[in-house]
Amino acid sequence: MSATPISKDIALRIALAAREIPDTSPARLLKVLADAVGLPPTKGKLAKLKVKELQAADDGEFADVEVGILKSALAYLKGEVGPGSEPLPEVQPYTDGEMPDSVRVACASTKGDLLDGHFGSCKRFLIYQVSSDETRLVDIREIDDEAAADDKNAYRAALIADSQILFIASIGGPAAAKVVRAGVHPIKKPETVPSPQAVAELQAVIGKDAPPWLAKVMGQTPEERIRFEQSSLDDLNAEAKA
Numbered sequence: 192m193s194a195t196p197i198s199k200d201i202a203l204r205i206a207l208a209a210r211e212i213p214d215t216s217p218a219r220l221l222k223v224l225a226d227a228v229g230l231p232p233t234k235g236k237l238a239k240l241k242v243k244e245l246q247a248a249d250d251g252e253f254a255d256v257e258v259g260i261l262k263s264a265l266a267y268l269k270g271e272v273g274p275g276s277e278p279l280p281e282v283q284p285y286t287d288g289e290m291p292d293s294v295r296v297a298c299a300s301t302k303g304d305l306l307d308g309h310f311g312s313c314k315r316f317l318i319y320q321v322s323s324d325e326t327r328l329v330d331i332r333e334i335d336d337e338a339a340a341d342d343k344n345a346y347r348a349a350l351i352a353d354s355q356i357l358f359i360a361s362i363g364g365p366a367a368a369k370v371v372r373a374g375v376h377p378i379k380k381p382e383t384v385p386s387p388q389a390v391a392e393l394q395a396v397i398g399k400d401a402p403p404w405l406a407k408v409m410g411q412t413p414e415e416r417i418r419f420e421q422s423s424l425d426d427l428n429a430e431a432k433a
Contacts, residue, residue: 196231197221197231197232198231198233200234200270201231201232201233201234201237202217203273204237204267204268204269204270204273205217205220205221205224205232205268207267207273208220208264208265208267208268209264210312210314211260211263211264211267211301211312212253212256212260212261212264212312213256213260213311213312213343219252220264222249222252223245223248223249223252223253224237224240224248224268225249226248226249227240227244227245227247227248227249228240228244232268234270237268237269237270238269240265240268240269241265242258242261242262242265245261245264245265246261257309257361259309259360259361259381260309260311260312260361263301263307263309263312272302278303279303279304279315279331280303280304280317280328280331280386280387281328282328282329282330282331283327283328283329285320285327285329290320290322290325290327291322292322292323292397293320293321293322293325294320294321294322294355294356294393294397294405295318295319295320295321295329295353295354295355295356296318296319296320296321296354296355296356296357296358296390296393297316297317297318297319297351297354297356297357297358297375298316298317298318298319298357298358298386298389298390299313299316299357299358299359299360300313300314300315300316300317300386301313301314301315302314304317304385304386304387305383305384305385305386306358306360306380306383306384306385306386306388306389307360307383308359308360309359309360309361309362310344310347310359310361310362310363310366310367310370310377311343311344311347311362311363311366313334313359313360314333314334315331315332315333315334316331316332316334316347316350316351316354317330317331317386318330318331318332318351318354319386319390321390321393321394321397322394322397323394323397326387326390326391326394332350332351334347334350344365344366344369345369347366348366348369348370348372348373348375349373351370351373351375352373352374352375354375355374355375355376356375356376356378356393357370357375357376357377357378358378358380358386358389358390359377359378359379359380360379360380360381360383361379361381362377362379393405
């Protein structure tokens, strides 16, 4: 492309941004950036880059990528976020059965304790045990897509198969189907919020006045969970927001 060297800072930004976009290597992203801003990419050029320009570059290489994913990648390219800037929350001890009448919730996250993850590109799942009067972060499960063999969605669904609810910023139809088949109820939360806030909102409706979908979840063992059809997901999400 060009013999002009790329600074270490920019190279790191590109590597981190590439991790945000499913099936994208730094080399692939650099090729798109070459068309979008020219080579070498600099802080000044990247600061002016917009999502629409990233989508259109290199004959629309990223045209089908979700806007939220590209926004996350762009935040790394612009240097707005970086490694180590958002420390992870602390996991609390938990033994199975210790919190009666509780539900297990997985939150897809990319930065710190934020519920900001897209199913196909989130860095980790924050696992909470939630009852009407207590909430604990009981596990943090990092994503290792190299261990996913040929099906990343199935691998990610398996990571949260012991959960009953998944809070997610965005999820595609095929991935949602795998999550549902694993016995987990996906609920979209498109606006970025701290995971504890989303979990607290759920906690507020646990109990006698729980909505029907949540009452079903809490009243069944993992082996007895109802496998919702894909067509019911929209109704589930709408009821959860009510």
